[in-house]
Amino acid sequence: MGKPTEQGVAAMARMLEAMLLMPLHTLAQARKQAIPSLLHDITGLSKARISKGNRNALRPSTQAKVVQHMEALLQEHFEDDTEGLQNFRGWISAAPSTRSGALAPFASWVYQFEVLPPLRLPITKDVALTIDELLEALHTCCRNEDFQNFKSLLLAHVERHGRIVRSAELGTPDAMPEEELAALYVASNWEQAERWVRNLLEQLYWDLISTLDAEWSSHYFSGRKIKPLFPLVMVRPQEGLMESMKVTSRKNIYFKPVRRLLEFLYALAFYRRYRRWPSKAPKPATLAGILYRPGSDELADESLISNYFDGTTKVTLDLVQEHWQQLLQHFMQKRPENERPTAPFPMIMLALQWQALLVLDSGRSFFMPDMMNYGFVWRFRRRQWEALQAQYDSGFSSSGQRVDETMDWPEWAVDQSSSSV
Known part of the structure; x- marks a missing residue:
């Protein structure tokens, strides 16, 4: 043998590390961040230190600072909600771990x-x-x-x-x-x-x-x-494209995951209201009449929704959650908030990740x-x-x-x- x-060992290790980071990648995409930026926010470590990897090699004093930073984040998030903080800590303590x-x-x-x-x-x-x-x-x-x-x-x-x-x-x-x-x-x-x-x-x-x-x-x-x-909410190629490998129209060669996500969330809210699916996918103008501009009380315009559709304007998990609530308010205005359906979070997070993983070459190709x-x-x-x-x-x-x-x-x-x- x-x-x-x-070089072979290093390449294999990097491939495995990339796989191990996939869950973090999903969260990072949902927050429109790179993984080093996300880890910096969570741990307080510098991006340079994070890029070195091997958190187990941190000095005890540095590990203590990471713990203090994360504790401060929790205190800030829960403020005076002592019960909520205790419940969250209990939930974290029950998180799955490996045999090691x-x-x-x-x-x-x-x-x-x-x-x-x-x-x-x-x-x-x-x-x-x-x-x-x-x-x-x-x-x-x-x-x-x-x-x-x-x-x-x-x-x-x-x-x-x-x-x-x-x-x-x-x-x-x-x-x-x-x-x-x-x-x-x-x-x-x-x-x-x-x-x-x-x-x-x-x-x-x-x-x-x-x-x-x-x-x-x-x-x-x-x-x-x-x-x-x-x-x-995966990439949707033009009909027949995968079978023939020929483009029948230069328009909408494929639909991107975020577009498909927004279309489906609209359809799901519509279904919950009328117990039937809408007869066609919503156009940007339709969604613009329901969704609001980020951080504003003004309705979005059609061009913003079009930018969401083609990926020109990136969306985050928080923004999609806001749009989900706006869709529910539009279709289920008379129903109390506690009786409205929760958002399909795995679907949302994966669509945001797949916008990066399945759309390649700046949108020129897809997986x-x-x-x-x-x-x-x-x-x-x-x-x-x-x-x-x-x-x-x-x-x-x-x-x-x-x-x-x-x-x-x-x-x-x-x-x-x-x-x-």
Whole structure:
């Protein structure tokens, strides 16, 4: 076996670190920040120090300053709300961790979605924690330059899980293809394993997303949905583009995630009011008659909404939340605020992240996941979710559908290649 090169180890470590930072990337995109800026705000560390990585190498005095900074942020946020602060600390103390005791980034990201509305996401957290522990173990091998153990961990993972993470001993339907396993078996150094690991990380990411789609949105829509939800805020290519690879019109070659998010939030608020979907997607002029300019009591103009649609003007999580409340006020003005539906937070955060991850080359190209596989995993996780419901009580928030009613999506939202799942 050839001796692994330092460059190969470093490249592999950077790839794993990028994956471990994905939950932070989601939050950073939602706040329209770079990760160093976000971590600077949270920890008080300088961006230069943050760029060095390895927080475990901080001196005790520096770690103490980080704790003091975060405590000051909490005190400022909760002010005189002592009970709220105690509840938040209790919630933080229960956040998922790996077997080593380290914070589990993906499982903790999923954990936050159990709050509003209150629900359980055991399948998604289980998948996420499996990913966290695998990434942590692989990254440790990189630090130790231990390629043999690195490869053994990968082989053990695929032997147990296959292409889809096994959750709660409920099995997995998709073994790793022999040709993919063969490529891992013959890898003898970091460089030879890099492409294989890159493909695995992509599979793990979309496995987690489709699992969250199946579990979280089944709760949010009372189990009445019959198709995946999250593809409705992915990139939507022009009809036929993915099949023919030919552009039929220079206009709207593809719709970006933020546009699709705003269209769907409008449709969802409309549905909650009228129990039917709008017959067509809202135009910028329609939304301009409902949404307000940021930080203003004046309605937005059509050009601002158009800038949201094409990505010229970036939006944040806070802004989307404001627009969601404005949509509810428009469609459900007479309903008390405490009876109005909560925003679909995972969908919002992912749309903001995908605006950066799936839109490439300054908007000139885009990335599409394998939607056939996405739908396959979604259906498998949905069956797992249904199997678990008999074990739980019915104390979940819902979107108000009758027990006997199903929910499909509006045709105008799913008639393009990105939603063919």
